[in-house]
Amino acid sequence: MQVADEVQTPRYYETAPAGFSMTMRPLPASTFLYAAAVILLITWPFWGGSEGIYCRVMAMAFFYGALAYAWNLYSLTGCISLGHAAFFGLGAYGSGLASHYLGISPYWTVWIGGFLGALYGILWSVLFRKLRGARLGLATLASVEIPKVIVDNWDSFTFGSLGLVGIASLPGLNFAGLTVAFKDNFRTQYYLLLCTLTAIGMIHWLFIQSRWGWAARAVREEETAASMLGVNVAWTRGCALALSAFLTGVCGGVYAHLIGLIEPSMVFSLHISALPLVLSIFGGRYQTLGPVLGALILYPLDQLVFRSIFPVGHAFLYGLVIITTLIFFPNGVAGWLQQRVKIS
Amino acid sequence: MIFLQLLINALSLGSFYALVAFGFALIFGVTHAFNLAHGELILLGGYLAYFLVKYWQLPFIWTLPVCMLGLTMAAVLLQKLLQQVQPPYELNTLVVTFGLALVLQNVMLILFSANYRLIPSVELPFELTKFALNITEAQVMDIVVSLVATISLHLLLRKTFLGKALRATIQNREAAKLVGIHVRRMSLIAFLLGGALIGLAGPLYARTAYLQPAGGTEPTLIAIVITIFAGVGRTRGILLGGWVLGVAESLSVYLLGSGWRELVSAVLLILLLILQPQGLLPQRARWLG
Numbered sequence: 001m002q003v004a005d006e007v008q009t010p011r012y013y014e015t016a017p018a019g020f021s022m023t024m025r026p027l028p029a030s031t032f033l034y035a036a037a038v039i040l041l042i043t044w045p046f047w048g049g050s051e052g053i054y055c056r057v058m059a060m061a062f063f064y065g066a067l068a069y070a071w072n073l074y075s076l077t078g079c080i081s082l083g084h085a086a087f088f089g090l091g092a093y094g095s096g097l098a099s100h101y102l103g104i105s106p107y108w109t110v111w112i113g114g115f116l117g118a119l120y121g122i123l124w125s126v127l128f129r130k131l132r133g134a135r136l137g138l139a140t141l142a143s144v145e146i147p148k149v150i151v152d153n154w155d156s157f158t159f160g161s162l163g164l165v166g167i168a169s170l171p172g173l174n175f176a177g178l179t180v181a182f183k184d185n186f187r188t189q190y191y192l193l194l195c196t197l198t199a200i201g202m203i204h205w206l207f208i209q210s211r212w213g214w215a216a217r218a219v220r221e222e223e224t225a226a227s228m229l230g231v232n233v234a235w236t237r238g239c240a241l242a243l244s245a246f247l248t249g250v251c252g253g254v255y256a257h258l259i260g261l262i263e264p265s266m267v268f269s270l271h272i273s274a275l276p277l278v279l280s281i282f283g284g285r286y287q288t289l290g291p292v293l294g295a296l297i298l299y300p301l302d303q304l305v306f307r308s309i310f311p312v313g314h315a316f317l318y319g320l321v322i323i324t325t326l327i328f329f330p331n332g333v334a335g336w337l338q339q340r341v342k343i344s
Numbered sequence: 345m346i347f348l349q350l351l352i353n354a355l356s357l358g359s360f361y362a363l364v365a366f367g368f369a370l371i372f373g374v375t376h377a378f379n380l381a382h383g384e385l386i387l388l389g390g391y392l393a394y395f396l397v398k399y400w401q402l403p404f405i406w407t408l409p410v411c412m413l414g415l416t417m418a419a420v421l422l423q424k425l426l427q428q429v430q431p432p433y434e435l436n437t438l439v440v441t442f443g444l445a446l447v448l449q450n451v452m453l454i455l456f457s458a459n460y461r462l463i464p465s466v467e468l469p470f471e472l473t474k475f476a477l478n479i480t481e482a483q484v485m486d487i488v489v490s491l492v493a494t495i496s497l498h499l500l501l502r503k504t505f506l507g508k509a510l511r512a513t514i515q516n517r518e519a520a521k522l523v524g525i526h527v528r529r530m531s532l533i534a535f536l537l538g539g540a541l542i543g544l545a546g547p548l549y550a551r552t553a554y555l556q557p558a559g560g561t562e563p564t565l566i567a568i569v570i571t572i573f574a575g576v577g578r579t580r581g582i583l584l585g586g587w588v589l590g591v592a593e594s595l596s597v598y599l600l601g602s603g604w605r606e607l608v609s610a611v612l613l614i615l616l617l618i619l620q621p622q623g624l625l626p627q628r629a630r631w632l633g
Contacts (some may be wrong), residue, residue, distance in 0.1 A: 080435060127618060128617075134437075139618075142565060142610040142611075148606075149604060153601070153604060270445075270558075312453050313450035313557075315450050316446065316449075318446055319444060319445070319447030323425070326440050
C-alpha cells in the first residue's frame with residue numbers, strides 16, 4: 001500500500017503550484033504504531049496495578065534488549081560472537097569489586113566495569129585479527145573461560161566461587177527536591193532500564209547511520225572489496241568490538257548493582273552469551289529495531305508463559321528459536337516483516 | 345613413584361579425551377559441520393547408561409552397545425537437521441548447534457534435574473603394592489576402549505574401500521564427487537559412525553566425570569582442541585592429541601591446583617586457532633598422512 005502511494009505521488013505533485021510543501025503529505029500509519037508503542041511502554045508500570053511481575057519482566061526485557069543492541073554492534077561487522085559473557089562478567093566484577101574496595105558511588109564504578117570490558121575487547125581484536133567466521137566463533141567461545149577461571153580461583157580478591165555478596169545498590173537520585181530511589185522499587189528500576197535501552201539503542205542507530213556504520217556493513221558484505229575502497233578493515237572491526245564490549249561491560253555493572261549478588265558461574269554463563277545472540281538474530285540483526293523487537297517478544301514469552309509451564313529449564317525456548325530462525329527466516333522477524341510489506 | 349602414578353592417570357584421562365574427540369573429528373572432517381552440541385550428546389549417552397545401570401541393573405559393559413545404537417539414531421536426526429542449514433555452512437552450523445546445545449541442556453535439566461551423578465565403580469582399585477600404584481577399573485577401561493576404537497577406526501579408514509571413500513571426501517569434496525563418490529551418502533555414514541563413537545564415549549564419561557546438564561561445554565571444547573591439534577581423518581593423531589591434553593591437564597592440576605584445569609583446554613584452543621588461522625582442513629601433504 002505505502003509503496004504504491006509513493007510511486008504515484010510524484011505525478012500527483014507535478015501539477016501542484018510551486019511552493020507546495022511536502023509536509024502536507026499524510027503521516028504513514030507506522031508512525032502512529034511507533035507512537036502508540038512508545039506511549040504504552042512509558043505508561044506500562046501504571047497498567048499492571050499492584051502486581052509487580054509484569055513490570056519486572058518488562059524491565060528485564062529492556063535490559064536484555066540493551067545487551068542485544070551492544071552485541072549487534074559487533075555483529076554488524078560480520079562477526080558472530082559466542083563469548084559476550086566475558087565482557088558482561090568483567091563489567092559486573094569490575095564494577096562490584098571497585099565499589100566494594102574503593103567505596104565510590106556505583107554511578108562511577110559502572111564505567112570502570114565498561115572499561116575493563118573494552119580492554120578485553122581490544123585484546124580480542126589484537127589476538128583474533130586473522131580469524132573469521134566459525135573459527136572466530138570458537139575462539140570467542142573459549143575466551144569466556146579465561147576470566148571465569150581466574151575470578152573463580154582468585155579467592156582473596158574476588159571471593160571465588162562463593163560470589164560477591166552485598167554489592168552496593170544504586171543510590172537514589174535527586175531532581176529538584178524529588179528523590180528517585182532505585183532500591184527495591186521496580187517502577188524506578190523499570191524507567192532506569194528503559195533509559196539504558198534507549199541510550200544504547202540510540203548509539204546503535206547513530207552507528208548504523210554514520211560513515212563508520214556504512215564501513216562496517218561494507219566489511220560484513222565483502223571484506224576485500226571494502227578494503228579496496230579504502231576502508232581500514234581491522235580498525236573498523238576493532239572499534240566496533242571495543243564499543244560493543246564497553247557497552248556490554250556497563251550493562252554488567254548495572255546488573256551487579258541492581259541484583260546485589262554475582263557469582264562467576266552466573267555472569268560468565270553460556271546463557272548470558274547466548275541471549276543477546278538469540279534476541280538479535282530472531283529480531284533481525286540487520287535492522288535498527290531488530291534486537292529490541294526480539295527482546296520484547298521473546299523474553300516476556302519465556303518468563304510469563306514458558307516459565308509457568310517448565311519451572312526449570314524453560315530456556316530451551318531460546319535454543320528452539322535460534323534453530324528455527326536460522327533455518328526458516330535467516331533475516332529475523334523485522335526482515336521478514338519488511339519483506340512482507342514490500343511485496344503486498 | 346608419584347610421577348608414574350601421575351603418568352598413568354594422565355594417560356587414562358588422555359585416552360578418554362581421544363574417545364570424546366573421535367566422533368567430532370569424523371563428523372567435522374567429512375561434512376564440515378561444527379557440532380557445538382557434541383558435549384551434550386555425550387552427556388545424553390552418559391545419562392542413558394546411568395539409568396540403564398541404576399534401574400535395569402545392566403552390567404556396565406552392556407550399556408556400551410545400547411548407547412551406541414541410541415546415539416547413532418540421534419546423530420541421524422542431527423544430520424537431517426543440519427541438511428536444512430543455508431550457507432555459509434560452517435558458521436551457520438556453529439550457531440544452529442549452539443542453539444541445539446541450549447535445547448539439550450535445558451531438556452536434560454527438566455528430565456534429570458541438576459544433581460551430580462556418577463556410575464559408581466563396583467570393583468576396588470588394583471593396588472600394585474610393590475610400586476605403590478593405584479589403578480581403578482574405570483582407568484583400565486578408558487585405555488582399553490580407546491585403544492580398540494583407535495585401531496578399528498584406523499583399520500576402517502585405511503584398509504577398506506569405504507574408508508578410502510571417506511578419506512577422499514575429507515580431502516576434497518569436489519574431487520570426490522568427480523570420481524563418483526556419493527558425498528551425501530558419505531556424510532550420512534560419517535554421522536552414523538560419529539554417533540556410534542559418541543555413544544561409546546557417553547557411558548565412559550558417566551564413569552570418569554560427574555554427569556551434570558550444564559557440563560557439556562567442556563567435552564565440546566576438548567573435542568575441538570584435539571581435532572584441530574591432530575587434523576581430521578588422522579586417527580592416531582587424535583589418540584596422541586588426547587594424551588598430550590591429558591598430560592597437560594594433569595600437570596596443571598599437579599602444579600597449580602584443580603581449579604585451573606578448565607583453563608587448559610580453552611587456552612590451548614585459542615593458541616591453536618591463532619597459530620593456524622587459515623584452517624583446520626587438510627591443505628598440505630602432512631595432513632594426509
